[in-house]
Structure formats: structure tokens, C-alpha cells
Amino acid sequence: MYKVTFAFEDGNVVETFANTGDNLLEIAREANVAIDAPCSGNASCGKCRVQLKSGELDSKKTLHISEEEYQEGWRLACVSTVCADVTVLVPDIASAYKSRMKVADLSSKGEIAIFENVKSDIELAGIELTNSLDVVDVKMSPPSLDDTMPDNERLMRALRKYLNISRVRIPYSVLRKLPNVLRDNDFAVKCVVRTTPDDMFVYDIFGKDEDVLIGGLAIDIGTTTVSALIINMENGEILAKASAGNGQIRYGADVINRIIEQQKPGGTNRLQRAVIDDTINPMIQEMCKKAGISRNSIYRMCVAANSTMNHLFAGINADPLRMEPYIPAFFKTNSLFASDVGIAINPDAHIIVAPNIGSYVGGDITAGTLVSMIWNKPEFSLFIDLGTNGELVFGNSDFMMSCACSAGPAFEGGDISCGMRATDGAIEACTIDKETMEPTYKIVGEPGTKPIGLCGSGIIDIISELYMCGIIDPKGKFIREGKRIRHDQYGMGSYVIAFEEEAGSVKDVEITEVDIDNFIRAKGAIFSAIRTMLGSLDFDVSMIDHVYVAGGIGSGINMENAVNIGMFPDVPLDKFHYIGNSSLSGAYVMLLSTKAEKKTYELASNMTYMELSTVPTYMDEFVGSCFIPHTDTGLFPNVKQR
Template structure:
């Protein structure tokens, strides 16, 4: 046995014991030490870099570690074996998604502004934010020797009289507290109920004078990032908001690697624990603390996630999703409760899941389509959700078609050497001086925050600016030299945005030719999917009237830069609208509005799913897109080439 010490830049350290010869990345996983491994330990992404400090570690050199870096002690955790007691440092860039949970008390109008437009559109579409959770006050006569009716029957009769509904269900969690609550409140109660047409479900009971907040939770479970809001179910107020990395990411950045991991012994439990115990429950606890409510006061959840995330969340076998004929266990279900998966909220909290419509187009897209409103307008509109997968919906009030493309994790920082999700320390916007090649960038976080990496919107800007300034060629190769251009022993170039002494990390913040190539493939997947879907409908790009772009890849995307690199169609920039995290906004609408929930089910049923892999022209389109901006310059007439 050997002791392995993991040190983090913030001073935290974790020491664990492991067997000699154990893989360092596996040791970290077993010890709940989170190291980013988008390729799930296949040594193909180079993101699990750690710095060897002292001890014994057998680690071969890979193409992701330069000679200089190797001499400095940098190693890939996935190709390193423990040979004795060892100490390594895990840099922020390898663990940034791990601990940078952002929680806000959203009491100010500015903090909730991103939801206001969605709420307005939902209500204008005749989907009022009304749901079936209510607070009902009842008063009963205390029992006596002449009136020996049991407590539960006394409450049932009072609720029958108050609601006019005969079937009343009082679950065990409520019955346990009923005797004490009745007697401490002189048989006058406030009941939190879910009222349907023919039955009433009693979630909880409180004394007549207690202050109540009936909480709800809307969650967007992304492959890379998880975001959530706690709301007041009675008046719709947003009480707190949080975002953090999906704990499953250490098992792979994409859904295929995670499905493969889930098929291993104990894998399904590990994946479920990573999202429930390590991600959702800490988020819920922190949000409820910020909102000054108990976690037990969350009585309903609305969850939007892709098809794989939904299966892994519920601990359901997802392996059939990756094998022909790609059949999920479910598209739509409303039979889950919080206690089923050990979510630390009220045990009887009902889980509403946005319905999936295909193996790779899930509830995050149906929820996002709801708030995009393309289904409620005559214009031909395109909805694009940028994430680990790129998902698209095209149509109007008459029809809708959807498809998904494997863009990879680049839009959320994966496959990029200094990539990270949109959190503190991420460069989210950038311009470059064409003469001096000096950058000017905006960083997420407090004033004075130092850069530690690039998030999706920042990557788009940097590549667009490098191309505009003719620092890189249309193939993404560096064609100029200067102080900020580095080249390795093989002539491969990189552009340094912040040197080590300027950054908040232990390395230069830079973008390499390999990074640019990875991103060109990601943007190519998006544009080729758009072109292929339009061709199947006998449409062309000029017929797109509105484009709604969603995804939590920064505070917003510079649409013109996205056009300039060939990611989005070359149509007037005023046709583009960034609508933020539409999956979370849609989950919020489903949580609060029974009509909105039904509308999402209707949208899922009426949407045609296009499987791009079966389209013969898709790969030709994709290859043509792997260029800046495109091999066919006529598709981008406004872009200087």
C-alpha cells in the first residue's frame, strides 16, 4: 500500500491509501478527488494534468506533455501508476468545475431579469403560471370522549369539505407529524396539497400560525454543467439560483463514455451518486440556505436534461441508447418521486421530467423549445442549444423538426487545453489588436479576477479574432510570429492570452493549434447539421427568419464572431437572439404552470426527429465545414477572407 496526497491550489489537500500499481486517475475517482477527464482516462484529451511534487510515480510521456512540461513535473493522471508514497498538485484548470459552485440569493430584480422575458412570453401564449399546489386552511373540533374519530379521518373530512373532492391521500411522511401538529395548533392546520380534478395529495401539515414557503426546484442537468433555481410555488418568486459542474464529468465529457462507465460493475450506482449525492444535494442545500428555507420545503421538482442524463439520474440502464436501434427505457414519465433517488428534499416531492423525443434529443430541448416560442409564431425560426451535444429545432407554428450533432465538449471548455466552463476566472470575451497582437479580454468574476482559462464564448471570440487579424490561416494554423506566439519543437503554434505571471493558474493561458482544430470540428458539426436539416426540408439558409441561441457558455455570444468563423449562417446579425439557459427557463415554466407542462408534452409529440447519421450527405457537409469560415466562401459573403 502507498499514501497518495492530492494538493489543490487553494491549499486544500486530500491523502488516501491505495495499492501499488493503481492508476492515479482511478485512485482520485475512488477517493472522490475530482480531476477533469473528458476522455474518461483514454489519454486522448490531455485534460487530467497534475504536477508531480515528490515521491514515486510511474508515468509515461504523452503527446499532451511537452519536454519542458515533463521536466517541470507535469503528468497525465490517466497514464500514471502509483509506485510508492507520492504527492501531486491538481491545478485549478483540472478541477475548476469541481468546487466553484455559484449560489445567489435572487431577491433583486436584476438577478431574475433573465427569467422575466420567458415568463412574459409564456403568459402571453395563454400558459398562465398557475399550478395545482395550494395552501388550504382547515379547522376541526378537538376530539372528546363523545367524538373519538382518529386524527387522519378528522383531517380527511375537513379537506373534503374545503376542496369538494372526496379522495384525499395522506402519505406516511405527513401522518407521522400529524398528531403533534394537530395538538400544538389546537386542531387548526395549514395543509400543503396538490389538487387534481379527482384527488388531493397532502404533502405536509403545519400549525395555523406558522410562516410557510412552498418551495419548488427547477433543474437543468447538462452533461457538463448543472444549473437550478429554487422558487416559491405560490407566487413564482425565484428565491435562489446555483450552478456547478456535473460530478459525472470525471467519468467522461460525453454521454457515450459515461454510458460505457455505467455498464461496468457498480458503474450505474457511481454515475447516479455523482449527480445526486455529489452535485444536486449539495446544490439544494446551499440554495435553500441562501433562500432561508428548509430543504424539506421543496415539494416539487422539474428536471430538464438530455436522454442519457435522465437515465443516469434515475439509475436506469442507458446502454441501449448507444446501440442500434438506440431505444431508451422511456421518453416521458411522471411516476418518479424524490425518495426514489434519495434527493434531500421532501420525500414525497413529485419529479416532473421534460419529455425526450429521441436518443440524443432530450428534455432539455423540449423545455428550451417551449421558451423559444418558435412553435407559437409564423416565421421560420431556428433554435440552437450549444452544449456537449449541439441540438437544433427548426420550424414554426405549423411544423417542427429536430436533430442532434456530436459537437463534443468544446463549447463548454472540454477538448481545449485551457478550456473551462463559464465560471469565475474564465475569459468570456476577447478582442485582439491586429498590429501588436495584444489581447484585451473580459473575465467572469469579481473585479481583479485573474484568468485561468477560456469558456465557450471566449473561445469563439479568440478564434474569430485570430482569424480576423490573420494570425491563423483558414485551416487554423499560425501564420504570424510575435511575443504571444509560441511554437513547440515540432513547429506547432499557440497564442498566449495570459502568461503565467499574469494568470490565476500555474501555467500560461493559451490556445493551441490542436485546440483550434478541435473547435473547428465542433463549429463544423453545428453548421453542417443546420445545412443538412434544411436540405431535407428543401429549404435554404436565406429562408431562416429568426435564430434563438441557448446554452450556458458565457454571459452571451458575439453572434457576428460566430458567423465569421462559420459556426452560424451568414444572415443579418439582428436576426439572432441569445436566450440564455433555455432548458432551465423551460423547467421553471413547467414547474409553475400546469398548462406549460402539458404544452411541452404536446411539443415533444409533434416534433419530427431527424437522425443525422442516416443522412447520406451529412459527412460531406461536415468535412466542408472544417475550415474558417467554410470551404464554400459563397455561403459567407459578408465575411472577409
């Protein structure tokens, strides 16, 4: 048995023990140490880099670690095994994906503006922002020798009489409180209830003079990032907002690797606990602390996630999703409650799940479609959600078609050597001087924060700038020389955005030709999906009136740069609208409004799903899109002019 110590740049350490031959990445996972492994440990991504500080590791050399770096102690955790006591440094870039949880400052108008706009749009469409939760005051006569009715029946009788309801249900959590609350308040109480035309469910009971809050939790479970809101269900006020890395990412950056992990012994529980215990519940705790409320006062929850995340969250086998004919266990369900899956809110809270419409078009897209409002417009609109998968919806008030393409994790920093989520230290915007090739960049975080890596919006900017400045060619290869352009022993080029001495990490922040190639394939998947879907309808890009872009890949996307690299069609820039994390704002509206929830189910049932893998022309479109901006430059006349 050997001692294994994981050290971090902030001075913290995690100590654990392992046997001879135990894999270092698996040891880290067991110890809940965040080491980025998008490829789930098959040595293909090179992102699980750690530095050997003392002791020994049995670690083979790979192309991801140069000879010089190997001599400096750098190793890939996934190919390293324990053979003695050992201490390794986990650099910030290796753990950046599991970013320090971020709880939003709601005094910033920008944090809540999008949700206020969404509420306004939904109401203008004629959808009421009301729900079935309420607080009711109930006064009962105390029991006596002449009136020996038990407490639960006394409360049910009073509620039936008060609201003319035939059936009242009181769960165990309320029954436990009932005797004390009734007698401490002379049988005058407040009840938190859910009311339908013929049924009432009592969530909680309080004294008549207590201030009662009905809280709700909206959550977007992304493959890479989880975002959440706590709201006041009576008026829609946002009480707290937070985001964090999805703890499942240590089992792989994409859904396929996670499904494979789920099939291993104990895998279902590991994946479920990673997203609930390691991610969602800590976020709830911090948000409740920030808002000054009890987690038990959250009585309803809405989840918007892709089909695989829904299955992993619920602890349901997702393997059929990746096997032809790609059948999920459910598209929609109303059977989940907080106590079923271990969510740390009121145990009887009902969990609304935004409906999926296909194996790879999930509830995050139906929720996003709701708030994009394309279903309420006669003009033709394109909705694009950028994430680990790229999902598209095209249509108007008469019809909608959707599809999904495997863009990979590049838009959220995966498959990029210095890629990371849009959290503190991420370069989210960049320009490059055409003459000097010197960069100017904007970093997520407080003033003075040093760059650690690149998030999605920053990658888009940098590749566009490199191309428009003539530093790379349409294949993404470097064609200029300068102090910021390097070539390794294999001839692979890279561009240094921040040298080690000005960066907040232990190495230069740079983008390589391999990174650019990975991103070209990701953007190519998006554009070819757009062309394929439009082509199936005998449409072309000139017929698009609006393009709504969603995804939490930075504070915003420079649409011109996205067009420059051939990710989006070359249409007038005023047609583009960035709508932020539409999955979260859609979950927010579904949580707040019963009619919005029903409208989302309606949209899902009426949407046509196209499986791109069955379309013969898709691969040809994809190959043509794997250049900057495209092999057919006639599709991008404005880029050519610029």
C-alpha cells in the same frame, strides 16, 4: 499500502491510501478529488495533468507532456500508478470544471430578467401560470368519547368536505406529524396539498398560525454543468439560483464515456450518486441556506436534461441509447419522486421530467423550445442549444423539426487544452489588435480575478479574432509570427492569451492548433446540421427569420464572431437572439405552470426528429464546414466583406 496526497493551489489537501499499481486517476475519483478527464482516462485529451511534488509515480511519457515539463514533474494522472508514498499538485485548470459552486446574487436584475421575460411571453401566449399546489386552512372538531374517529380520517373528512374531493391521500411523512400538530393547534391546521379534479395528496401539515411556503426546484442537468432555481410556487418568485459542475464529468466529458462507465460493476450507482450526492444535493443545501428556507418545504421538482442524463439521474441503464437502434427506457415518465432517487427535498415531492423526443434530443431541448416561443410564431425560426451536444429545432406555429449533432464538449471547454466552464477565472470575451496581436479580454469573476482558462464564448471570440486579424488561415494554422505565437518541437503553433506571470494558473493560458482544430470540428457539426436539416425541407438560410441561441457557455455569445468562424449562417445579425440557459428557464415555467407542462408534452409529441446519421449528405456537409468559415466562401459573403 502507500499514502497518496493531493495538494491544491489554495492550500487544501486530500489524503488517501492506495496499493502498488493503483491508477492515480482512479484513486482521485475514489477520494472525490476533481481531476478533469474528458476522455475518461484513455490518455487522448491530456487534461488530467498533475505535478509530482514528492515521492514516486510509475508514469509513462506521452505527447501531452513535453520533456521539459516532464522534468518539472508534470504527469498525466490517467497513465500514472502508485509505487511509493506520493504528493501531487492538482492545478486549478485541472479541477476548474468542478468549479466552486456559484450561488447567484439575486439583487442583480440580470440574474432574474430572463425568467421574468419568459413568464411574460408564456402568459401572452395564453398559458396560465398556475399549478395544482396550494395551502388550505382546515378546522376540525376535537375528538371525544362520543367522536372517536382517528386523526387521519378526521383530517381526510374535513378536507373532502372543504374542497368537495372524493379521495384524499395522507403519506407516512404527514402521518408521523399528525397527532402532535393537531393537538398543539386545537385541531386548526394548514395543509400543503396537490389537488386534481378527483384526488388530493397532502404533502405537509402545519399549525394554523405558521407561515407556510410552497417551494419548487427547477433544475437543468447538463452534461458539463448543472444549474438550478428554488422558487415560490404561489407567485413564481425566484428565491435562490446556483450552478456547479456535473460531478459525473470525472467519468468522461461526453455521454458515451459515461454510459460505458455505467456498465462497469457499481457503475449505475456511481454515476447516479455523482450527480445527486456530489452535485445536486449540495446545491440544494446552499440555495436553501441562501433563501432561508427548509429543504422539506420544496414540494415539487422539474428536471430538464438530455436523454442520457435523464437515465443516469434516475439510475436506469442507458446502454441501449448508444446501441443501434438507439432505444431509451423512456421518453417521458411521471413515476419519479424525490425519495426514489435520494433528492434532499420533501421525500414525497413529485419530479416532473421534461419529455425527450429522441435518443439525442432530450428534455432540455423540449423545455428550451417551449420558452423560445418558435411554436407561437408564423415566421420560420431556428433554435440552437449549444452544449456537449448541439441540438437544433426549426419551424414555426405549423410544424417543427429537430436534430442533434455530436459537437463534443468544446463549447463548454472540453477538448481544449486551457478550456474550462464559464466560471471564475474563465476568459469569456476577447479582442486582438490586428497590428500588435495583443489581446484584451474579459474574465468571469470579481474585478482582479486572474485568467485560468477559456470558456466557450471566449474560444469563439479568440478564434474569430485570430482569423479576422490574419493570424491563422482557414485551416486554423498560424501564419504570422510574434511574441505571443509559439511553436513546439513538433512544429505545432499556439497563441498565448495570458503568460504564466499574469495568469491564475501554473502555466500560460494559450490556444493551440490542436485546440483550434477541435473547435473547427465542433462548429462544423453545428453548421452542417443546420444545412442538412434545412436542405431536407428544401429551405435555405435566407428563409430564416429568427435565430434563437441558447446555452450557458458564457455571459453571452458574440454573434458576429460566431458567424465569422462559420458556426452560424451568414444572415443579418439583428435576426440573432441570445436567450441564455433556455433549459433552466423552460424547467422553471413547467414547474410553475401545469398548463405549460402539458404544452411541453404536446410540443414533444408533435415534433419531427431527424437522425442525421441516416442522411447521406450530412458527412459531405460536415467536411465542407471544417474550415473557417467554410470551403464555400460564397455562403459567407458578409464575412468575406468584413
